[in-house]
Amino acid sequence: MPHWSYWSDDAESIHNISRSKLESEGIDSTTVAYSLNRILSGQVVYCDALHWDSFWCNALFSDTGIHQEFELRDIQVLIGGSENHLRAFINEREKLEDSDKFTVHRALDDAKIIRKALEVALAGRHE
Structure with a gap:
């Protein structure tokens, strides 16, 4: 999304994904949110980093205005x-x-x- 301007050089090095690669090959956030709901609707997704996964999931669904249709829980x-x-x-x-x-x-x-x-x-x- 246009207002997602924050970039972490540390995260880039950890995940080995550059901002330019994300911008050229990434998928639109609305498409991602709808796809996650289509695949995971009504399901429970277990995370080993619930704090981070919840943060980014909340940002995605909140900013796209789409209701999240699955639940995240700690592994x-x-x-x-x-x-x-x-x-x-x-x-x-x-x-x-x-x-x-x-x-x-x-x-x-x-x-x-x-x-x-x-x-x-x-x-x-x-x-």
Whole structure:
């Protein structure tokens, strides 16, 4: 959106997406909001960084004037259980991030990392 003028050089280096690439290849915010609602309507989306994900989701839907049709929750709700299960999730996530099999801070690879770490944590709940 035109008023989204803030840019973080730190975020650019973390995500490896330049402002020029975003501007030339990015998708219009209204299209993104409608697409998220179409795909996720009525669903719960679990996040490992709920604070940030909520912030950006609220900015997107508020600024486009579109009602968000899905809910965000902290992944810890899924992990549940004890501190040991959370620790298992964190340890596995860190191991996968350090494995050189994934590009960290790229959406698809981050989702794969989270899923695999969550599988490990949930497997530990049933033992």
